[in-house]
Amino acid sequence: MAAARQELAGGRPVTVESAAAAAGISRTTAYRYFANHRDLIAAAHPQIDVESLLPDPAPADPAERLSLVLRVFIHDVTLAWEPQLRAALQLALAPPREAVAADAGTLRQGRGIRWILEALEPLADTHPGLDLPLLARAIRSAAGIEALIWLTDVGGLSRARAAEVMRASAMSVLRDATERGVWP
Structure with a gap:
């Protein structure tokens, strides 16, 4: 390994x-x-067994919670494990003859979405009109390996600048959702 x-x-x-x-x-x-x-x-592939990226005790403000989760998710997971995550993504996108559908969950476990959902939990009380699982997926789409690959390989940004853009994009999605009270 x-x-x-x-x-x-x-x-x-x-x-x-x-x-x-x-x-x-x-x-x-x-x-x-x-x-x-x-x-x-x-x-x-990175074996990340932590259930939460939030500190104990976690802040109550969803934006502050998400910011903390994104800092760890982007820097300590996505950037730190970039080569392994790229390889796992490549396998997940492989044609069915090369990738067994049942094995897709082994490499792509949805940890990021679970961590983001935990950060968003306070919104269930303050913004009941929000579809939190959908919002978490939208935020995750702005901050994972797929976004990093696009921003660096296609967009030409440095890894550090791409990390800043991912964080800002994810926080913008949260701001938009909370300001409108619905998303999308």
Whole structure:
């Protein structure tokens, strides 16, 4: 797994064979642990077991809560694990013959949406007209690996500037929703 992560971090495509070579082990040994490319990428994927990105005690203000969650989600998850998240996204977008639909959840677990939903919880009382799961998805779309890829690869921004834009975009979605009381 460490060799696969190094290969991905170096911008190199990773296979079971290339990870085995980088780790200095035989292909046969590697295939005992990882039957295929998908298994290797799943093992190299970040294992983030935290249920919450909010501090204890968490602030009551939804904007402050979301800002705290975004800081961790963008910097400590998306930017820190960018190579692994790119590889997982590539597998998730692969044609069905290469990606088994049942395995898609292994790599794309929806943690970001759960963390954002937790940040938005106070809105259930103050803004009952908001569809919080939809709002969380909209915010997540502005702040995850997909947004980072577009902003850096297509938009030409630096990773640091892309992080600023993702955070500002996500906070703008929240502001718009709370000001209008409905979203979208």
